[in-house]
Structure formats: C-alpha cells, structure tokens
Amino acid sequence: MSKTDKRNDILNAAMTLFAEQGFHGAPMAQISERAGVGAGTIYRYFKNRDVLIMEIHTTLFDKFTNHLKERYPHGRPVRECFFHIGKGIIDYFIKQPLEFRYNEQFHHSPYGLEVRRNKLTNTTGEHDIVLELYEKGMEYQVIKPIPMALFFDLAIAPIFWAVRDHHQGFIKIDNALSETIVSSCWDSIRI
Amino acid sequence: MSKTDKRNDILNAAMTLFAEQGFHGAPMAQISERAGVGAGTIYRYFKNRDVLIMEIHTTLFDKFTNHLKERYPHGRPVRECFFHIGKGIIDYFIKQPLEFRYNEQFHHSPYGLEVRRNKLTNTTGEHDIVLELYEKGMEYQVIKPIPMALFFDLAIAPIFWAVRDHHQGFIKIDNALSETIVSSCWDSIRI
DNA sequence: TTTCATAGAATGAATATTCATTCTTGTTTA
DNA sequence: TAAACAAGAATGAATATTCATTCTATGAAA
Numbered sequence: 001m002s003k004t005d006k007r008n009d010i011l012n013a014a015m016t017l018f019a020e021q022g023f024h025g026a027p028m029a030q031i032s033e034r035a036g037v038g039a040g041t042i043y044r045y046f047k048n049r050d051v052l053i054m055e056i057h058t059t060l061f062d063k064f065t066n067h068l069k070e071r072y073p074h075g076r077p078v079r080e081c082f083f084h085i086g087k088g089i090i091d092y093f094i095k096q097p098l099e100f101r102y103n104e105q106f107h108h109s110p111y112g113l114e115v116r117r118n119k120l121t122n123t124t125g126e127h128d129i130v131l132e133l134y135e136k137g138m139e140y141q142v143i144k145p146i147p148m149a150l151f152f153d154l155a156i157a158p159i160f161w162a163v164r165d166h167h168q169g170f171i172k173i174d175n176a177l178s179e180t181i182v183s184s185c186w187d188s189i190r191i
Numbered sequence: 192m193s194k195t196d197k198r199n200d201i202l203n204a205a206m207t208l209f210a211e212q213g214f215h216g217a218p219m220a221q222i223s224e225r226a227g228v229g230a231g232t233i234y235r236y237f238k239n240r241d242v243l244i245m246e247i248h249t250t251l252f253d254k255f256t257n258h259l260k261e262r263y264p265h266g267r268p269v270r271e272c273f274f275h276i277g278k279g280i281i282d283y284f285i286k287q288p289l290e291f292r293y294n295e296q297f298h299h300s301p302y303g304l305e306v307r308r309n310k311l312t313n314t315t316g317e318h319d320i321v322l323e324l325y326e327k328g329m330e331y332q333v334i335k336p337i338p339m340a341l342f343f344d345l346a347i348a349p350i351f352w353a354v355r356d357h358h359q360g361f362i363k364i365d366n367a368l369s370e371t372i373v374s375s376c377w378d379s380i381r382i
Numbered sequence: 383t384t385t386c387a388t389a390g391a392a393t394g395a396a397t398a399t400t401c402a403t404t405c406t407t408g409t410t411t412a
Numbered sequence: 413t414a415a416a417c418a419a420g421a422a423t424g425a426a427t428a429t430t431c432a433t434t435c436t437a438t439g440a441a442a
Binding site (some may be wrong): 404 | 413414415416419420423425426427428430431432433434435436437438439440441442
C-alpha cells in the first residue's frame with residue numbers, strides 16, 4: 001500500500017466518523033481502527049487532531065467547488081448563474097450525505113467561524129464564484145442592494161436547511177422541488 | 192438564598208458558559224465555580240449534564256415563544272403575522288446574544304435533532320404560531336404550495352443566518368435592514 | 383431564653399473513565 | 413545494513429460523577 005493510500009484511508013475514515021458522530025464522538029483510536037492503521041500512524045501524516053480536521057475540510061471544499069465550476073455558465077445572466085450554483089449545491093450534497101454532515105459539523109464549530117471570517121474579509125485572493133455573482137448582480141442592479149453577507153444568507157441558507165431536511169427525512173427533494181427551492185431563493189434576492 | 196435561586200444561578204452560569212465556549216468547552220467544575228456553588232450541588236438540581244443542557248433549552252424556548260406571542264396580531268392577514276414573527280425573532284436575538292449562541296449550539300448537536308424531529312412530527316400538542324401561519328397561508332393560497340419543513344427553511348433560515356452575521360460583525364442589523372430581511376423572506380414564500 | 387436534635391442541603395476531594403499524544407519495538411524498503 | 417515506516421501499548425492530562433462529611437435552619441426540650 002502506497003503512502004498516499006494510507007493517508008487517504010485516514011482522511012476517509014475520519015471524515016465518515018466525524019460526520020456520523022460529530023467531532024467529539026470520534027476519538028483518534030476509533031479513527032485509526034476504521035482506517036486500518038495504528039493509532040500512532042495518524043501522527044505521521046497529520047501533526048495533530050486539529051490539523052486533520054482542517055485538512056478534511058480543505059479537501060472536501062476543493063472537491064465541492066470544482067463540482068460547482070463544472071459547466072459554469074460564465075458570461076450568462078446573473079439569474080442563470082445563480083440557478084447553476086443553487087441547483088449544483090443541492091445536487092452535490094444530496095448525493096454526498098456524509099460530506100454534507102461533515103460540512104455542517106465543521107461550520108458550526110470554532111474552526112468554521114475562522115474560515116468564514118477569512119472568506120468574507122479577504123476579498124483579495126481566491127476567486128469565488130458566489131462573490132463574483134454578488135458583484136455582478138449589484139453592478140447590473142438585478143439583485144437587491146444589500147450587504148454581501150446578507151446576500152449569502154438569503155441565497156444560500158434555505159438551500160442548506162432544505163438539504164438537511166432531506167437527509168433527515170422531513171422532505172424529499174426531487175428535481176421539481178430543487179427547482180422550487182432555488183427559484184424561491186432567487187425571489188428573495190432579485191429586485 | 193432560596194432553593195430556586197441556586198437552581199437559577201446554575202442555569203444561568205451554564206447557559207453563559209455553553210454559549211461562550213460550546214458544550215465541550217465548559218466542564219462542570221467551571222460551571223459550578225461560576226454559579227458560586229459546589230461541584231456536587233449541580234447534581235442536586237439536575238440528574239446529569241445532559242439533563243442540564245436540555246433544561247436550559249426548554250427554559251429559553253419558553254421565554255422566546257412568549258416574547259413572540261406578545262401582541263401577536265391574531266386574525267390579521269398572513270403577511271402581517273409573518274412580519275410580526277420575523278421581526279420578533281430578529282429583535283429578540285439581537286438583544287440576547289448569549290441565548291442566540293446557546294440556541295445555535297443546541298440545534299447543531301444531537302439534542303437539537305431530537306427536538307426538531309418531535310416538533311415536525313407531533314402536529315398534535317403544542318400550539319405553534321409558525322405552524323398555524325403555514326396552514327393559514329395554504330388555506331388562503333397566499334404562500335406557495337410547498338411542504339411545511341421547506342416553508343420553515345425559506346422563511347426562517349436567512350433570519351437566523353443574518354442574526355448570526357450580525358453578532359459576528361459581518362453586518363449591522365438596524366430597523367431598516369431588519370425590514371429588508373423579513374421582507375425578502377416573505378418574497379421567497381409568497382405566491 | 384438557651385440548648386440540643388434532626389433533616390436535608392451543600393460541599394469538594396476522590397474516583398473512574400476517556401482520550402490525544404508519545405514512545406518503544408518490530409517490520410519493511412532501499 | 414541503514415533508514416524510514418508502522419503498530420499499538422503506555423502515558424498523563426482532563427473531566428463527569430459520586431459520596432462521606434460538613435453546614436444550616438428549624439423547632440422541640442429544658
């Protein structure tokens with residue numbers, strides 16, 4: 001087994017256990033067991049628990065944003081871009097329950113706040129498609145004149161809550177309902 | 192000091208510490224210290240840690256719903272009722288940062304899922320004003336025909352996210368912005 | 383009024399457990 | 413053979429809960 005294999009096993013095991021049981025329900029011993037490695041081996045690949053948690057996040061985040069960027073309708077109207085993103089988020093996380101749960105855990109932990117803070121304050125750097133959408137929407141005056149953070153809240157919050165409800169069995173999101181959700185979010189931000 | 196005083200001291204100390212440091216950042220010893228009681232005393236009033244956490248939630252929840260029910264415009268149009276609730280939530284949690292943070296912690300923990308499950312499945316029992324609003328909206332066809340859980344998601348999620356952003360300093364919610372937020376949520380659910 | 387007895391409230395040191403991290407020893411690879 | 417890798421036992425710190433003991437308030441007895 002190659003070096004990267006083992007590293008991946010650890011990442012996967014940890015992601016699954018954190019998703020299923022929360023950060024505090026998954027001790028390192030359990031992670032190592034599930035990954036099929038010794039407890040000490042984890043520390044050959046990750047300095048400590050926190051680093052492991054952050055590493056999982058960046059790995060998942062990259063995978064997720066790559067998915068969103070696939071077939072992204074660059075240059076098309078703001079509304080169309082918004083629908084691409086909204087439905088893309090739903091599609092992705094409906095198919096990936098564990099990644100979704102990991103994400104939820106992460107963003108409601110101290111780690112998550114840090115990340116969000118960087119995201120919202122560092123306008124420089126990373127080329128974020130949602131941020132770009134906001135700026136374009138403002139420029140062409142197709143969305144309400146509201147602060148960027150609020151734009152995120154209105155546009156994204158119901159989507160995540162709805163996906164959560166789907167996974168918890170409160171609703172069943174099919175294509176039609178997905179359309180309804182994104183369309184409703186659009187109604188809340190469009191002028 | 193009366194018996195209820197001491198119980199209240201414990202509830203308050205625990206609520207504050209849980210809000211500030213999360214459930215896992217506040218050991219019982221710290222709670223007892225802050226409450227000004229012995230470590231063992233907590234266990235005279237609460238069977239164990241979990242019971243304490245649940246008890247805080249029900250206490251806060253009662254307080255919160257009572258606030259929402261004050262001057263509730265019974266019998267008025269659905270839109271007006273919705274604005275009362277939406278702005279009521281914002282007002283309340285802007286003024287009560289600690290209760291808000293406790294709430295967030297709670298609802299993103301295993302305890303929270305349990306509570307929400309009961310809420311959405313037990314249609315009998317508690318007389319919930321948001322539920323009533325949903326049914327009335329359906330009846331008069333002033334809101335979109337969507338599942339109840341999704342109604343919650345669209346109507347409430349951005350409000351909570353926005354309040355969180357306010358407390359984290361990303362936006363500043365004044366009266367005007369509060370109106371904008373609730374109005375935007377309304378746009379997403381109205382027909 | 384003062385003294386004593388009692389209930390039960392309160393305490394916090396002691397206990398038992400859990401868990402991240404390190405260390406020692408053995409194994410594989412180059 | 414030397415160097416890197418892996419395993420899992422050992423360590424020590426943290427922490428929820430318990431429980432033997434102390435304290436306090438009330439009221440009866442002297």
